[in-house]
Amino acid sequence: MATGSSGSGRKSKARRPLPEVSVLRIGHRPGRDPRLTTHLGLAARALGAERLYLHPPDEAIRDRLGKVVRDWGGAFEVVPTYDWKAVIRAHPGPVVHLTMYGLALEPLLPKLRRARHILLVVGGAKVPPDLYTLATYNVAIGHQPHSEVAALAVTLDRLRGLPGPSPLRGARRRVVPTARGKRVRQSPEEPK
Amino acid sequence: MATGSSGSGRKSKARRPLPEVSVLRIGHRPGRDPRLTTHLGLAARALGAERLYLHPPDEAIRDRLGKVVRDWGGAFEVVPTYDWKAVIRAHPGPVVHLTMYGLALEPLLPKLRRARHILLVVGGAKVPPDLYTLATYNVAIGHQPHSEVAALAVTLDRLRGLPGPSPLRGARRRVVPTARGKRVRQSPEEPK
Numbered sequence: 001m002a003t004g005s006s007g008s009g010r011k012s013k014a015r016r017p018l019p020e021v022s023v024l025r026i027g028h029r030p031g032r033d034p035r036l037t038t039h040l041g042l043a044a045r046a047l048g049a050e051r052l053y054l055h056p057p058d059e060a061i062r063d064r065l066g067k068v069v070r071d072w073g074g075a076f077e078v079v080p081t082y083d084w085k086a087v088i089r090a091h092p093g094p095v096v097h098l099t100m101y102g103l104a105l106e107p108l109l110p111k112l113r114r115a116r117h118i119l120l121v122v123g124g125a126k127v128p129p130d131l132y133t134l135a136t137y138n139v140a141i142g143h144q145p146h147s148e149v150a151a152l153a154v155t156l157d158r159l160r161g162l163p164g165p166s167p168l169r170g171a172r173r174r175v176v177p178t179a180r181g182k183r184v185r186q187s188p189e190e191p192k
Numbered sequence: 193m194a195t196g197s198s199g200s201g202r203k204s205k206a207r208r209p210l211p212e213v214s215v216l217r218i219g220h221r222p223g224r225d226p227r228l229t230t231h232l233g234l235a236a237r238a239l240g241a242e243r244l245y246l247h248p249p250d251e252a253i254r255d256r257l258g259k260v261v262r263d264w265g266g267a268f269e270v271v272p273t274y275d276w277k278a279v280i281r282a283h284p285g286p287v288v289h290l291t292m293y294g295l296a297l298e299p300l301l302p303k304l305r306r307a308r309h310i311l312l313v314v315g316g317a318k319v320p321p322d323l324y325t326l327a328t329y330n331v332a333i334g335h336q337p338h339s340e341v342a343a344l345a346v347t348l349d350r351l352r353g354l355p356g357p358s359p360l361r362g363a364r365r366r367v368v369p370t371a372r373g374k375r376v377r378q379s380p381e382e383p384k
Contacts, residue, residue, distance in 0.1 A: 036227050043342035046334045068337050101367055101374040106354065132372045142238045142355045143367035145260050150235035150345030154354070157346045162298065163334045175293055175335035180324045182293040 018160045019118045022091070023152065024053040026084045026131065027124035034060060039149050040122065041065045045076040047156035048163055049120075052076070055084040073171025085134065093117035094136040098151040099127065102138030109158055120155060122148040210352045211310045214283070215344065216245040218276045218323065219316035226252060231341050232314065233257045237268040239348035240355055241312075244268075247276040265363025277326065285309035286328040290343040291319065294330035301350055312347060314340040 023044045028037045038061055041052045045068065054061060057080030065078050081087055088095050093115050112118060121135060132138055141151040167174035176183035215236045220229045230253055233244045237260065246253060249272030257270050273279055280287050285307050304310060313327060324330055333343040359366035368375035 033227060035225060036231065039228065039339035039341055042337055043339040046336040046338045047342065047346075072336055101370060101376075103369050103371055104354070104357065129373075138371060140367070140369060143357045143369055144238040144264055144355070144360075145234055146238045147231035147235040147341050147345070149231055149339050149341040150239065153339070153342035153345045154239075154349045157349065162296070162346070163336070165296065165335045168336075175332070177295050177332060177335060178293060179295055179330060181321075184293075
């Protein structure tokens, strides 16, 4: 304090921006698991991820999540891809593969929270072996058979915390948090 | 360490035992969403819940999760029920309905962590209106359209922290956490 860099130590700790997170889903099976991948996308968006790279592409999933964004706001996007390795190689930050076979998440968290851009990768039933070597980290959310939706949700919460009740930008609908029942406020443009 | 949940604000206060958690899934649609409810059960077990009350019953789900318990250990059970209200009424502790319309989770956490037995309730697409009044708390994990698998996972992590790498009791298989690839150790009885 006396050496006076105007409190920058405290400031940098308090004001560090949250890491920006993208999610890459590898090995989606169009037609077979639409609901599971939809849930993955919903969880990613609801817990603050910026985008879902979807491999392989699936128009139905993209449309469904696009409708959620139109109604509930924000800039979450589904980016279809046939080349998941290119997504990983182009990513400017740590690539974190969520797998029950990996190392524990918690010791890695302080380092990850300092990153600007994180790519979280979730596979389906069969994960391409290359993924284990291409990822910066292979990380387990518990070492038990698991759900990739659950693993993603816990990781996003640990990295960014839970979002508050404010609506996202451009939202036509917003929840009014309430102890009993449902309250949703719609913007005036909504009925047309 | 085992009880730790670093980063989510929990200070390890002496040795208070972690709350025992049961999960009630209402409105499962047998045949329609087997994978989603399977993921819900896997997440519940992997993150330390004791049982899944499944409404309505579904033998296929019960078998699938039963096989996971035989291989990977622990005492997690699927309890089929046609009467979800009876499950709620018989529960000796707070009943927490996870819904995007509820109040924020975080302010409630200190109170919940002091409970001995918690019942987490997740609905499907259509939630019976009675649930909002029968629940002790209606709680939101973010006020956005969401995945019940994700909401359950975040809540279990916030209540109990992440489990360590030790195998569960009676496990035939255990993961050996590793930075690259997969290592699974099988108990000697396994091959027969």
